[in-house]
Every structure is written in structure tokens, then in C-alpha cells.
Amino acid sequence: MEKIKTFSANTVNLPNEDIDTDQIIPARFLTRQTTDGIGECLFADWRFDKSGKPNEDFILNQPESTDAGILVAGHNFGCGSSREHAAWSLVDYGFRAVVSTSFADIFQNNALKNGLLTIVVDSDTHKWLMEHPATELIVDLENTEIILENSKAISFPIDSFARYCLLHGVDQLGYILKHDPEITAYENQQ
Amino acid sequence: MQISPKTLFDKIWERHVVVPETEEAPAVLYIDLHLIHEVTTPQAFTLLREKDLRVRAPEKVLATMDHSTPTVPIGSLKDLEIVSEQGPAQQIRDMIQNCKDFDIELYGFESKRRGIVHVIGPELGITQPGKTIVCGDSHTSTHGAFGAFAFGIGTTEVAHVLATQCLLQRKPSTLAVNLNGNLNKGVSAKDIILKIIGHIGVDGGTGHVIEYRGNTVANLTMEQRMTICNMSIEAGARAGLFAPDNTTFDYLHGRPMSPKGEDWNCALETWKELQTDAAASFDKEVDIDVSALTPMITYGTNPGMVMPIESTIPDHKGNQSFKKALEYMQFEPGKPLLNHPIDVVFIGSCTNSRLSDLRDAAKILKGRKVAKDLRVLIVPGSQSVKSEAEAEGLDRIFIESGAEWRESGCSMCLGMNGDIVGSGKLAVSTSNRNFEGRQGSGSRTILASPKTAAASAINGSVQDPRQFEI
Numbered sequence: 225m226e227k228i229k230t231f232s233a234n235t236v237n238l239p240n241e242d243i244d245t246d247q248i249i250p251a252r253f254l255t256r257q258t259t260d261g262i263g264e265c266l267f268a269d270w271r272f273d274k275s276g277k278p279n280e281d282f283i284l285n286q287p288e289s290t291d292a293g294i295l296v297a298g299h300n301f302g303c304g305s306s307r308e309h310a311a312w313s314l315v316d317y318g319f320r321a322v323v324s325t326s327f328a329d330i331f332q333n334n335a336l337k338n339g340l341l342t343i344v345v346d347s348d349t350h351k352w353l354m355e356h357p358a359t360e361l362i363v364d365l366e367n368t369e370i371i372l373e374n375s376k377a378i379s380f381p382i383d384s385f386a387r388y389c390l391l392h393g394v395d396q397l398g399y400i401l402k403h404d405p406e407i408t409a410y411e412n413q414q
Numbered sequence: 415m416q417i418s419p420k421t422l423f424d425k426i427w428e429r430h431v432v433v434p435e436t437e438e439a440p441a442v443l444y445i446d447l448h449l450i451h452e453v454t455t456p457q458a459f460t461l462l463r464e465k466d467l468r469v470r471a472p473e474k475v476l477a478t479m480d481h482s483t484p485t486v487p488i489g490s491l492k493d494l495e496i497v498s499e500q501g502p503a504q505q506i507r508d509m510i511q512n513c514k515d516f517d518i519e520l521y522g523f524e525s526k527r528r529g530i531v532h533v534i535g536p537e538l539g540i541t542q543p544g545k546t547i548v549c550g551d552s553h554t555s556t557h558g559a560f561g562a563f564a565f566g567i568g569t570t571e572v573a574h575v576l577a578t579q580c581l582l583q584r585k586p587s588t589l590a591v592n593l594n595g596n597l598n599k600g601v602s603a604k605d606i607i608l609k610i611i612g613h614i615g616v617d618g619g620t621g622h623v624i625e626y627r628g629n630t631v632a633n634l635t636m637e638q639r640m641t642i643c644n645m646s647i648e649a650g651a652r653a654g655l656f657a658p659d660n661t662t663f664d665y666l667h668g669r670p671m672s673p674k675g676e677d678w679n680c681a682l683e684t685w686k687e688l689q690t691d692a693a694a695s696f697d698k699e700v701d702i703d704v705s706a707l708t709p710m711i712t713y714g715t716n717p718g719m720v721m722p723i724e725s726t727i728p729d730h731k732g733n734q735s736f737k738k739a740l741e742y743m744q745f746e747p748g749k750p751l752l753n754h755p756i757d758v759v760f761i762g763s764c765t766n767s768r769l770s771d772l773r774d775a776a777k778i779l780k781g782r783k784v785a786k787d788l789r790v791l792i793v794p795g796s797q798s799v800k801s802e803a804e805a806e807g808l809d810r811i812f813i814e815s816g817a818e819w820r821e822s823g824c825s826m827c828l829g830m831n832g833d834i835v836g837s838g839k840l841a842v843s844t845s846n847r848n849f850e851g852r853q854g855s856g857s858r859t860i861l862a863s864p865k866t867a868a869a870s871a872i873n874g875s876v877q878d879p880r881q882f883e884i
Contacts, residue, residue, distance in 0.1 A: 242616055244849045246828075246849040252855070254481075254830060269856075274856075300620070305551070306554075328650055330552060337568065384438055396574065396582060397465070397573060411444075
């Protein structure tokens with residue numbers, strides 16, 4: 225797992241609320257056996273028309289979005305199915321963080337396990353970001369804050385264990401495996 | 415020392431903590447039952463192979479094929495090549511190989527036990543009170559109907575459970591949904607859960623485990639409880655729970671994987687302890703008057719956009735997401751949906767494909783014909799449900815009415831197995847999600863109960879089932 229400390233990237237705004245994982249990646253793409261190149265399926269039904277041509281009206285197809293690395297989305301992002309393909313497709317496309325006023329539980333879990341930061345901000349900050357599209361944000365995971373283009377720093381909450389794992393590149397499976405003696409003891413008690 | 419009062423959820427949680435939660439780290443939580451299917455496991459098995467890990471407890475894994483598996487009859491892998499596209503066919507072949515390589519028993523094409531993972535767990539009796547149950551599928555919440563803590567996980571976590579039989583978890587908060595009053599004629603469990611989602615919102619349960627309580631609960635069957643728990647995730651909840659009672663025990667008694675003999679008596683004693691203590695409190699509480707309910711239908715692109723069938727579509731002026739949803743659905747605020755023409759009716763999915771759901775639909779469809787030019791697809795939740803329905807002659811009622819009757823599977827619920835609604839077409843579906851394109855690219859979905867779906871099938875338009883209730 226790659227370590228994450230601080231990075232900066234430009235934002236792209238998708239103001240819709242309740243963006244579900246079927247929008248992030250429609251079910252017909254879940255038959256893939258690997259995660260390679262899965263970014264091409266991201267927001268497929270919004271990004272492309274029926275013939276597969278890019279939909280010019282969609283924000284990700286517009287010139288100012290080409291180098292975006294942070295998605296700023298409406299409330300309750302990632303609701304719906306548990307498909308980790310949603311997090312994989314965002315990461316493979318080039319996103320390193322999603323900013324919203326709230327995230328669905330399973331999506332947030334999946335995202336953090338794939339080095340995709342889920343940054344919860346208050347509604348005023350969210351409004352500012354929506355009013356300032358394609359702005360550069362600095363994400364400082366060490367100090368758990370984002371720094372806006374006007375130098376204003378805003379702290380964000382993140383689970384302390386998820387933060388530790390991301391900062392140090394800790395493999396969570398390896399962490400559980402280290403508890404093998406306790407797991408065996410538990411099983412023997414049953 | 416006085417023991418502090420506990421909720422049902424507290425009790426299940428405490429019994430599964432292998433390593434306690436701290437500020438720095440989540441708990442290591444033991445998982446009793448891991449359900450797997452073909453779609454959310456391939457990358458997990460790849461990870462196991464890369465790390466040279468084995469499956470820790472193959473006997474605690476229940477494997478089936480449902481999501482990308484076609485619902486037309488498949489006798490062999492050769493048949494699969496004919497009916498499936500390359501992607502799904504490969505996924506099914508890999509599932510068979512992965513289960514073989516890791517010593518997991520798979521209920522495949524030849525098995526009478528195959529079906530939708532959330533239908534077969536309960537009907538086999540392996541879903542039991544007090545268990546922790548996970549699956550790479552959000553509708554794992556279904557199993558909470560038995561008083562099990564059951565929740566959906568991602569594929570990375572599927573690998574964690576395969577390798578360690580454990581998960582890293584922070585303890586969620588609790589939400590009591592108090593259901594009071596009795597259901598009126600023509601009103602179903604589906605209407606209760608749609609009402610709840612509409613009331614608390616699609617994020618109303620985020621970070622919470624719901625316990626459904628109140629005086630309605632005692633009169634709900636296990637299949638009704640499963641429908642309610644199934645859609646707890648549509649309110650964002652981590653899981654849904656019903657405390658086990660005699661209805662639960664009667665359902666489980668004698669099932670193939672239920673405890674037998676003396677083991678049954680021991681299990682029963684433990685299960686009876688799984689109640690919320692009288693003095694225990696919840697982080698949040700919500701009250702719903704079930705006796706005031708009428709059939710519910712959705713009008714938008716998430717399950718929280720729901721209304722009584724006789725209502726008109728509301729208006730949320732200035733809300734762009736709301737406006738976009740109605741534009742997608744091609745509906746207008748202020749208009750009713752009753753009598754609105756439809757193209758497809760789908761009766762099935764892990765929400766509503768059990769025997770009682772099929773009986774509800776058959777009662778209305780018996781001796782009647784579905785509307786001309788309407789496509790009606792009825793898909794049983796498991797091969798076992800299929801044979802029980804056929805033994806009662808329900809298949810004949812459906813076929814004679816003009817509906818299609820299929821093999822079990824997720825089918826049209828999620829448009830990845832060949833069964834789709836079609837772009838621009840409008841469906842009344844008994845499934846769980848009305849997201850844009852959920853039932854296939856461009857599909858439009860109205861969620862409803864099997865009764866409402868069957869009533870709508872006859873007229874080819876949205877219909878109130880109460881007109882057919884005797």
C-alpha cells in the first residue's frame with residue numbers, strides 16, 4: 225500500500241446529492257476479474273451516450289476537468305451497493321480524494337482501503353467549493369486538514385486507524401493476521 | 415456489580431469481539447457465516463493467491479451463483495456459453511474454480527440449493543439468531559430478520575474474512591424504529607420499509623444498526639421481516655435487526671442446516687437471551703404508525719423518493735437533484751402516478767421473491783391476463799422457492815396470465831445477467847433500487863410490493879392492489 229501524507233490536486237464538482245454506486249459504475253461492468261483499467265467505466269452512463277461517444281455536457285468531459293484529482297460531490301455520496309468497483313474506478317480514473325458533506329458507510333470503508341480519501345466538510349466549506357470549481361486543494365493527511373486556494377485551512381474528521389494505515393502504508397490484512405493467536409483462542413472457546 | 419442494560423445489538427457484538435476496540439484501532443470481530451457469490455469475490459481470491467493464504471474456515475463459507483447468472487435454464491457450462499456474454503460466463507467459471515481450489519462447497523447450476531444468496535441462507539437454516547453474517551453485497555442486511563448482525567462488505571474485506579474469519583470494525587450506533595398498529599388489507603411489508611425510508615431518508619440510518627420494534631412486529635412473518643431488513647441499507651443503515659421470537663424459532667426448526675436434537679434445545683436457550691433489555695436505550699428512535707399505511711410507490715431515482723399510491727408527486731422547488739430525478743423519470747410534480755402506463759413488471763429479487771411474495775402476486779393474477787404488450791417477468795428467489803411454487807401450481811397461474819416464469823437469480827434487479835428493462839422503458843419492480851439505469855442502461859423504475867406489481871400487470875398501468883383484495 226502506497227503511503228499518503230500530503231498532496232495537492234484540482235477539484236471537479238458533481239453537485240448531485242445521493243450519487244449511488246450504480247452511477248459511479250453500472251452493474252454491467254462488475255463482471256471484470258481485475259481492477260486494471262476500470263477507470264474507463266467510471267460514471268459510464270453519464271460520461272458516454274448510447275453510442276459510446278463522450279457526452280460533452282458532462283463535467284468530466286470538459287477541458288477544465290482533465291487534470292482533476294479531487295471530486296467534490298453532493299451529500300451522501302456512494303450510497304447503494306457494496307461494490308468496491310466504485311472505489312477502484314475512481315482511483316483508476318485518477319481521483320485521490322472525494323469531498324462531500326457525508327458518505328455512505330460501505331463506500332467510505334472501501335475507499336479508505338484503496339487509498340481514496342473521503343473528506344467530510346461542513347456545508348459552508350462545501351458551498352465555497354461548489355462556488356469555486358476547478359480550484360486547487362492541498363490535502364494534508366498528517367494534520368487532517370485541507371487548505372483552500374485562499375490559504376484557509378479546514379480540518380476534517382477521519383478514523384484514527386484508517387489515517388494511521390494510510391500514512392504508514394499498513395496492510396490491514398497483515399494487521400488482522402498478526403492477531404491469529406487471539407482468533408484461535410476465540411475459536412477454541414466456542 | 416450491576417450489569418448495565420444492553421440492546422440486542424450490544425449482546426451480539428460483545429459475543430464476537432476477538433480484540434476489543436480502542437481509540438487507535440477498531441475491534442477485531444469474529445464472523446460466523448460468510449456468504450459469497452460470483453461478482454464480488456474474484457479479486458479477493460486473487461489476493462489470497464498472491465499472498466499464499468488459505469481460506470481459514472471453508473465450512474463457514476456458503477457459496478452460490480446469483481448476480482451475473484442467467485435465469486434461463488442452464489444444465490452445463492456449455493449452455494452458459496450460449497446464453498451469457500463472455501464477461502459473466504468467465505466470472506461463473508472462475509467462481510467454480512475458486513471454490514474448488516479453496517475447498518468451498520458451491521451451490522452451482524446442478525444444485526437444488528442454488529438461489530439468491532439472501533434467500534438460500536434463511537431457507538437452509540444456516541442464517542441463525544445471534545450470528546455475525548457478512549457478504550460482498552449490501553442486501554446482507556436481510557439476515558437481520560433472524561436477530562443476526564448481518565452487513566455488506568467490499569471485496570477487500572471479503573479477502574479479510576476468507577483469510578482470517580474476522581473483520582476490523584468500529585461499533586455502530588443504534589436506531590430503534592418502533593412499528594405500531596396492524597397492516598391493512600392490500601398493504602405489505604414492502605410498504606412498511608418504503609414508508610420508513612421515505613420518513614428517515616436515504617441517509618437516515620448511516621452509521622446505525624436499526625432494531626425494528628413495537629407491537630406490529632409480533633404479527634410479522636419471517637418473510638415480511640426479511641423484506642424489511644433487506645431494505646435497511648436503502649436508508650443507509652449498517653444493518654437491520656428483529657429480536658428472535660417463536661416465529662423465528664418455528665421458521666428455523668427442521669431446516670437442513672438448523673441445529674438438531676439436543677443442539678436445537680441448547681441453541682434455543684441462547685437465542686431466547688437475544689432481546690433488548692427493558693432499560694436499554696438507543697442512540698436514536700423513530701415511530702411509525704403502520705395502521706395508517708396505504709400501498710407505497712417510488713416516483714424518483716432513489717428509494718427515499720416515495721409516496722402513497724393515491725398521492726401526487728411532490729415538488730421540491732430549487733432542489734436540483736430532485737429536479738434531475740424527475741426529469742430522468744419523465745414525471746412532473748403535482749401529477750398522480752395511478753393509471754400511468756408502464757412497459758415492464760418485474761416480480762423478484764432478494765427483497766420480494768419468496769413463496770409468500772409469489773402467492774401474493776398469484777392471488778391477483780389468477781384467472782386474469784396481463785396487459786397486452788406488457789412484459790411481465792416473475793423470478794423465484796431460489797430453486798427451492800421455484801419447486802415449492804410449482805408444487806402449488808403458481809407457475810401455471812403466472813404462465814396462463816401471460817407472464818414469464820424463470821429459474822432463480824437476481825435477474826432484472828440489477829441488469830447484469832441478460833435480464834434488463836430496456837432503455838427509456840418504465841417498470842414497476844418489487845426489487846430494492848430505483849437508481850438511474852439500475853435495471854439496465856436508461857431503465858426507469860417504480861418500486862412497489864408484489865401485490866401492487868401484480869395489480870399493475872393486469873392493467874398495464876400503475877394500479878392500487880386494494881381493488882383486487884377479497
